Amino acid sequence: MEKFEVNILGCGSALPTTRHQATSQVVNVRDKLFMIDCGEGTQVQLRRSRLKFSRLGHIFISHLHGDHCFGLIGLISTFGMLERTADLHIHCPEELERLLLPQIAFFCKGMSYQVVFHPYPPGVASVIYEDRSLTVETIPLRHRMPTCGFLFREKPALPHIRRDMMDFYQIPICWLNRIKNGEDYVTDDGRTIENRLLTTPADPPRAYAYCSDTSYQPRIVEQLKGVDLLFHEATFLSTDQARAKQTQHSTAAQAATIARDAGVGQLVIGHYSARYEDELPLLEEAQAVFPHTVLAQENLCLEVTRGGVKES
Amino acid sequence: MEKFEVNILGCGSALPTTRHQATSQVVNVRDKLFMIDCGEGTQVQLRRSRLKFSRLGHIFISHLHGDHCFGLIGLISTFGMLERTADLHIHCPEELERLLLPQIAFFCKGMSYQVVFHPYPPGVASVIYEDRSLTVETIPLRHRMPTCGFLFREKPALPHIRRDMMDFYQIPICWLNRIKNGEDYVTDDGRTIENRLLTTPADPPRAYAYCSDTSYQPRIVEQLKGVDLLFHEATFLSTDQARAKQTQHSTAAQAATIARDAGVGQLVIGHYSARYEDELPLLEEAQAVFPHTVLAQENLCLEVTRGGVKES
Numbered sequence: 234m235e236k237f238e239v240n241i242l243g244c245g246s247a248l249p250t251t252r253h254q255a256t257s258q259v260v261n262v263r264d265k266l267f268m269i270d271c272g273e274g275t276q277v278q279l280r281r282s283r284l285k286f287s288r289l290g291h292i293f294i295s296h297l298h299g300d301h302c303f304g305l306i307g308l309i310s311t312f313g314m315l316e317r318t319a320d321l322h323i324h325c326p327e328e329l330e331r332l333l334l335p336q337i338a339f340f341c342k343g344m345s346y347q348v349v350f351h352p353y354p355p356g357v358a359s360v361i362y363e364d365r366s367l368t369v370e371t372i373p374l375r376h377r378m379p380t381c382g383f384l385f386r387e388k389p390a391l392p393h394i395r396r397d398m399m400d401f402y403q404i405p406i407c408w409l410n411r412i413k414n415g416e417d418y419v420t421d422d423g424r425t426i427e428n429r430l431l432t433t434p435a436d437p438p439r440a441y442a443y444c445s446d447t448s449y450q451p452r453i454v455e456q457l458k459g460v461d462l463l464f465h466e467a468t469f470l471s472t473d474q475a476r477a478k479q480t481q482h483s484t485a486a487q488a489a490t491i492a493r494d495a496g497v498g499q500l501v502i503g504h505y506s507a508r509y510e511d512e513l514p515l516l517e518e519a520q521a522v523f524p525h526t527v528l529a530q531e532n533l534c535l536e537v538t539r540g541g542v543k544e545s
Numbered sequence: 546m547e548k549f550e551v552n553i554l555g556c557g558s559a560l561p562t563t564r565h566q567a568t569s570q571v572v573n574v575r576d577k578l579f580m581i582d583c584g585e586g587t588q589v590q591l592r593r594s595r596l597k598f599s600r601l602g603h604i605f606i607s608h609l610h611g612d613h614c615f616g617l618i619g620l621i622s623t624f625g626m627l628e629r630t631a632d633l634h635i636h637c638p639e640e641l642e643r644l645l646l647p648q649i650a651f652f653c654k655g656m657s658y659q660v661v662f663h664p665y666p667p668g669v670a671s672v673i674y675e676d677r678s679l680t681v682e683t684i685p686l687r688h689r690m691p692t693c694g695f696l697f698r699e700k701p702a703l704p705h706i707r708r709d710m711m712d713f714y715q716i717p718i719c720w721l722n723r724i725k726n727g728e729d730y731v732t733d734d735g736r737t738i739e740n741r742l743l744t745t746p747a748d749p750p751r752a753y754a755y756c757s758d759t760s761y762q763p764r765i766v767e768q769l770k771g772v773d774l775l776f777h778e779a780t781f782l783s784t785d786q787a788r789a790k791q792t793q794h795s796t797a798a799q800a801a802t803i804a805r806d807a808g809v810g811q812l813v814i815g816h817y818s819a820r821y822e823d824e825l826p827l828l829e830e831a832q833a834v835f836p837h838t839v840l841a842q843e844n845l846c847l848e849v850t851r852g853g854v855k856e857s
Contacts, residue, residue: 248626249589249619273619274586277561299622299652307561307585310611314560332651339644340611 235263235366237387237439237537239462242278244503244529246468246482247300253505254278254531255300258464259289260385260441262367268292269383269443275304276311281532286315291362293369294325295445296380302329306336313344320347324361324369326379327352355379358456366390372456374447376481382445384456387438398431439537442497445504448478449487457495462537464529465491467502467515482506485515489522498541503529547575547678549699549751549849551774554590556815556841558780558794559612565817566590566843567612570776571601572697572753574679580604581695581755587616588623593844598627603674605681606637607757608692614641618648625656632659636673636681638691639664667691670768678702684768686759688793694757696768699750710743751849754809757816760790761799769807774849776841777803779814779827794818797827801834810853815841 238261245253255272259282266289268275279286294302305323312321323329330350337348353361353371356379362369365388372382391413398404404418412418418426442457445466457463467489468482477484483491485502492500500523505512512528519526525541550573555566567584571594578601580587591598606614617635624633635641642662649660665673665683668691674681677700684694703725710716716730724730730738754769757778769775779801780794789796795803797814804812812835817824824840831838837853 247623249592249623251589251593254589273616274589277563277566277586280561281563297651299619303619303622303652304585307611307615310615311559311561328651332648335647336644339609339640340615 234436237262239441239535240282241529241533242275243272243531246504246506248507250507259284264288270295270301271304271308272300273303276308291322293383296376296378297326297329309348310341313341317346320349322349322351324351324353372444372453375450376446380446382443384442386440389438390435392432392435395431395433402426437539439539441537446482448481449483454491454494461498461539463492463497464501466504468504468506470514470518485518486522489519489526493523500526501529546748549574551753551847552594553841553845554587555584555843558816558818560819562819571596576600582607582613583616583620584612585615588620603634605695608688608690609638609641621660622653625653629658632661634661634663636663636665684756684765687762688758692758694755696754698752701750702747704744704747707743707745714738749851751851753849758794760793761795766803766806773810773851775804775809776813778816780816780818782826782830797830798834801831801838805835812838813841
């Protein structure tokens with residue numbers, strides 16, 4: 234199975250605590266790294282994760298609250314000191330470019346690489362990144378400012394070649410791609426070997442969704458159907474539901490309701506309010522609705538597997 | 546003795562490591578807190594220190610490299626969320642206001658308090674803060690951009706009243722201030738009791754100096770004479786002296802030479818290059834020149850005492 238992992242760098246919320254870092258995650262798809270959000274302290278957490286800085290090409294920013302983006306300038310500056318040359322792409326609400334450019338100009342003079350901003354449209358689900366193996370689409374959320382989650386979806390893969398049949402029919406290497414793409418094999422003496430005998434089905438594509446920050450939005454369930462791993466913010470306990478509503482955040486039970494209704498493989502909750510010394514009650518509240526829930530924590534790495542996840 | 550402490554929040558240098566935080570310190574003078582520099586992650590370190598956020602009124606920024614100021618916006622934003630009302634004063638190079646104001650306007654809308662910028666003149670030693678018990682003056686340094694250190698100097702205190710003599714002569718409370726200010730006491734029957742019999746000498750004023758970032762600058766020695774505690778950057782070992790010169794930083798031996806020549810009470814070195822896994826060689830190099838040297842480390846609190854320091 235190709236690598237598809239989610240590394241939690243930080244899962245706290247707006248107020249700093251000594252228990253949690255500000256929000257950031259790195260999605261590792263076949264050793265290409267995609268960062269989601271970049272709160273203060275992210276670059277140190279990235280260092281701690283031992284993920285390779287140079288493999289990070291794209292950063293997705295959900296919204297412009299400080300706990301989701303104050304770490305950008307430090308990360309950009311450090312990449313400059315490390316003499317990065319590859320472009321760094323930031324997918325973000327459009328105001329971010331205006332806010333960051335003067336800082337980059339002042340603090341990162343003569344930098345060895347370019348930061349390229351890609352503003353995405355708020356309020357409408359759209360594919361904002363695509364490569365050979367992956368698409369990333371926005372998930373419009375509802376928070377105190379325009380906010381989007383992100384859905385990382387593998388593209389359908391090609392079937393696996395059966396090595397035993399290749400040997401049996403002595404099929405030359407030059408046929409491999411044609412067979413992977415569905416052709417039957419025709420032997421030198423004109424016999425046709427059906428494709429289904431030569432291949433086993435492709436790994437089903439996997440998907441990871443990130444939804445933070447947001448109030449409870451049942452309308453996102455449709456977009457989340459079939460997702461293998463869902464990160465959904467669970468800032469509050471249900472006992473603080475009034476506060477959740479007022480600040481446009483979700484409770485653990487609401488996160489779990491989204492997970493259950495979308496039939497996702499596994500739920501990971503985070504973005505914990507600083508008021509809770511212990512997250513266990515949040516976990517228990519979520520598991521009562523959706524048992525297959527885990528707590529995010531710093532330095533946790535979750536493997537995205539079809540229908541669920543393994544911790545690695 | 547009145548409280549005069551230096552709390553090291555971070556003593557790393559530009560490149561992030563998992564061993565050290567970016568530069569920040571808090572000087573605690575009689576429970577008024579003064580921050581020096583504010584690298585990324587400072588607000589979490591401040592939380593960790595258990596110093597009271599509300600006691601911090603003034604921040605002094607030595608220069609505008611990111612590892613000395615990227616934590617400001619997060620700290621300012623958090624103070625807003627905590628509904629601070631007191632003004633926050635930032636003493637800094639003048640460009641900082643232009644860089645921070647657009648961010649404060651966007652990220653901290655409707656904030657409950659004011660950030661007041663006090664640009665200080667570069668290149669000339671000047672008193673930039675003063676209250677009843679303290680002055681802060683700049684120490685012009687030499688780095689790749691205009692940079693100043695800071696010298697925290699207690700004002701001369703009043704002598705101590707001798708309680709035994711107050712009782713012996715039955716001196717009324719209303720005389721205390723006059724005696725503290727040097728007057729002799731005159732009894733009801735006209736006898737004069739000399740002031741020197743009624744008092745013991747005041748505690749000698751103490752001083753703390755912070756010098757970072759800077760190349761080796763013997764000209765600062767004069768200003769540092771009589772300082773009780775000196776923080777001087779020691780980014781490099783002498784074996785990397787060429788690199789120190791090129792980047793306008795100091796070696797541990799150079800820091801110690803400044804301390805020795807100024808006859809300070811104690812030296813604390815920091816701002817360690819990320820290249821060193823272990824700071825012991827830096828300490829040994831400094832101690833060979835100036836034995837009374839300690840290594841800065843996160844969460845270290847140094848008490849400033851006349852002629853030296855105690856760790857507390």
